[in-house]
Amino acid sequence: MSAPIVSCRALTKTYGQGDTAVQALRGVDFDAAAGEVVMLVGPSGCGKTTLLSVIAGVLDCDGGACQVLGHDLRGESAAAKTRLRRHGIGFVFQSFNLVPTLSVAENVAVPLLIQGEKRRLALERAREALVPVGLADKALALPAQLSGGQQQRVAIARAIVHQPPLIVCDEPTSALDHRTGDQVVALLRQLAQHHQCCLLVVTHDNRIFSYADRIAEMDDGHIVAIRDASPAIGS
Numbered sequence: 001m002s003a004p005i006v007s008c009r010a011l012t013k014t015y016g017q018g019d020t021a022v023q024a025l026r027g028v029d030f031d032a033a034a035g036e037v038v039m040l041v042g043p044s045g046c047g048k049t050t051l052l053s054v055i056a057g058v059l060d061c062d063g064g065a066c067q068v069l070g071h072d073l074r075g076e077s078a079a080a081k082t083r084l085r086r087h088g089i090g091f092v093f094q095s096f097n098l099v100p101t102l103s104v105a106e107n108v109a110v111p112l113l114i115q116g117e118k119r120r121l122a123l124e125r126a127r128e129a130l131v132p133v134g135l136a137d138k139a140l141a142l143p144a145q146l147s148g149g150q151q152q153r154v155a156i157a158r159a160i161v162h163q164p165p166l167i168v169c170d171e172p173t174s175a176l177d178h179r180t181g182d183q184v185v186a187l188l189r190q191l192a193q194h195h196q197c198c199l200l201v202v203t204h205d206n207r208i209f210s211y212a213d214r215i216a217e218m219d220d221g222h223i224v225a226i227r228d229a230s231p232a233i234g235s
């Protein structure tokens, strides 16, 4: 197995307290390695987004252990987690989350600018990142001038521009039609493999399962099964 990128043991997370408490994670064991695509699936409310958010250092867990990129997240300060997110993790969301007033290239440059890269160099690298997603000619466009599939490809360029070893995606295809969603996930898989990064995808979309190496099924705050998937043809 390649280098471990994520390792969770007996992970627990509860929202709220007392009568209104919701135990979203009830002891999750989960591992993911460099170069693999793992999809987190399961019924609504089973804890997929919570698990992804803990792994991405966006949410704190209450119990158990969570190692990401060699960092023990339970022992990390908020500042250290912010650094980990900025340098180590790329994010792709259901609703693209592009800044409407920035050009496509400026949107892609955001992770580099946040890291402190000089604007000229950041924009140059952003334009380079638009090439593999097929949008080099849209660098100066505004997000609203692009289709949904094109906007998600911009978001993918933004997720990979700083070459993070981990990319997390929450329902990346749910705002897209089937064909476009398929293309977007094929592209994500191809780029993740090219950069040997670990790709974690929360999804309800069983049409994209064939792009996973492994599928982790969640139910009621647990991972109840992990199975190998058949990788998509041509990957």
Ligand SMILES: Nc1ncnc2c1ncn2[C@@H]1O[C@H](COP(=O)(O)OP(=O)(O)OP(=O)(O)O)[C@@H](O)[C@H]1O
Residues within 6 Å of the ligand: 015, 016, 022, 023, 024, 042, 043, 044, 045, 046, 047, 048, 049, 050, 051
């Ligand atoms: N901020 C919050 N405050 C309170 N409860 C929450 C919060 N976020 C999630 N929950 C609850 O935690 C449980 C797990 O939610 P989570 O969003 O992780 O599930 P999910 O599997 O991603 O669901 P979906 O597929 O519908 O997005 C659910 O019962 C949900 O209602």
